Amino acid sequence: MSFHSMWAELLPVGRSSASGGYRRFAWTGADADCRAWFKDQAESRGLAYEVDRNGNQWAWLGDPAAGDAVVTGSHLDSVPDGGAFDGPLGVVSSFAALDELRGRGARFTRPLAIANFGDEEGARFGIACAGSRLTTGQLTAEQAHRLTDADGVTLPQAMERAGYDPSRLGPDPERLARIGAFVELHVEQGRALDLSGDAVGVASAIWPHGRWRFDFRGEANHAGTTRLVDRRDPMLPYAEAVLAARGEAERAGAVATFGKISVEPNGVNAIPSLVRAWLDSRAPDEPTLDTVVTGIEKAARGHAATYGVELAVSRESFTPVVEFEHALRDELTRILGEKAGRPVPVLGTGAGHDAGILSAAVPTAMLFVRNPTGVSHSPAEFAAEDDCVTGVTALADVLEGLACK
Structure with missing residues (x-):
């Protein structure tokens, strides 16, 4: 054939x-x-x-x-x-x-x-x-x-x-x-x-490359009645993390991508309680990759604290x-x-x-x-x-x- x-x-x-x-x-x-x-x-x-x-x-x-x-x-x-x-x-x-x-x-x-x-x-x-x-x-x-x-x-x-x-x-x-x-x-x-x-x-x-999972945990609430100052919206630090990934990768000559996301409860009129996002990052060498991922995590934690959101980060896979x-x-x-x-x-x-x-x-x-x-x-x-x-x-x-x- x-x-x-x-x-x-x-x-x-x-x-x-x-x-x-x-x-x-x-x-x-x-x-x-x-x-x-x-x-x-x-x-x-x-x-x-x-x-x-x-x-x-x-x-x-x-x-x-x-x-x-x-x-x-x-x-x-x-x-x-x-x-x-x-x-x-x-x-x-x-x-x-x-x-x-x-x-x-x-x-x-x-x-x-x-x-x-x-x-x-x-x-x-x-x-x-x-x-x-x-x-x-x-x-x-x-x-x-x-x-x-x-x-x-x-x-x-x-x-x-x-x-x-x-x-x-x-x-x-x-x-x-x-x-x-x-x-x-x-x-x-x-x-x-x-x-x-x-x-x-x-x-x-x-x-070298790997995948990291970021769990942003906030508080579910009504999108129409909850004041902005009272919200613990995990979507906000997640969005900041996406921007941080782009910046860290550009500065290091690497690549970093949040390409997958899971939202709970995933309702149009509901503030999320959880945003789970997966980061893929790759770089010419391992020290550079570590610098990029560390920078993204540091930025994400800072923004999570600002918005009253908890953040857990875990590495799911890594290839040297x-x-x-x-x-x-x-x-x-x-x-x-x-x-x-x-x-x-x-x-x-x-x-x-x-x-x-x-x-x-x-x-x-x-x-x-x-x-x-x-x-x-x-x-x-x-x-x-x-x-x-x-x-x-x-x-x-x-x-x-x-x-x-």
Whole structure:
């Protein structure tokens, strides 16, 4: 099956007719459809299909137990109303690259696997890269069992309803020991390649990043009868915190975003009793990130005190800076540079990925495919068809260089 036909087959799954974006959240019907698609692709190619203890899907060519395997893949879930390319491009390209290598008559000397890591975006349970974090032990089974979605459904309950056994969640060192290298292809989440005129680039590093929850607790009251001076309105310090985040990020050369909010009681004519907001912040290095988040929290606490509101802040996830293994990164740039006859761009990113999580346990690297809009986590996310095909060829070249020596 060609890249185009696979892409067309997957494209409608989980797509909202209202927004045009995707709602492929972990352990939902759309996620099940994506998983069924992955299984079909694996079995139609004669690959050995399996699901690991953390719900990640694997398709193997060769004996997994032989070790030193080359693994590629990405994820199929999405952020709320996300784009078509973030995640799925890497999975579809992995199957297409294998097809191309078979067409070339490549002879594999190392096992090859294609993976779909579960709940990479963390849209439902709030923890990004949950599948890879569980596998590497960066998210414990106990922590995972305490995760709940907006409706109060726990992660174990969601997994059970989807037909999986949550009692098996936990680190998977035996599986990680099989992997000699992991290469993830991903649409670029930015415009660096568009500005340089290149269709494909190699990742150098992932900025440190994390998520923090701010709970502003005030007092519910009548919006029409409560004097302004008598109010303990948590929306006010929240609004000040949003502005503080912008200012702190601008001064530090970082990014900070309050992108999710929950309000109680959420009535038009009611002063809120609680505003719960989630901060996402990323920076070139950890000291800068700490400065930004500390500054935002300090400002938020000051404004909360001014308005008679209580504030609790908790860090829900954190990923330190990831420098992709230099030897593997340099090998990718060598392979692609020789094929192209010129140097391949090497660029950093502020976006987190499963490759970044796995880098703590195995050598990892990433390829980026040009995104001319620079837009991501939106239905406007885009990659041209020619660039996608170029990405497949680049991934095939890399896999051939690593697994067919």
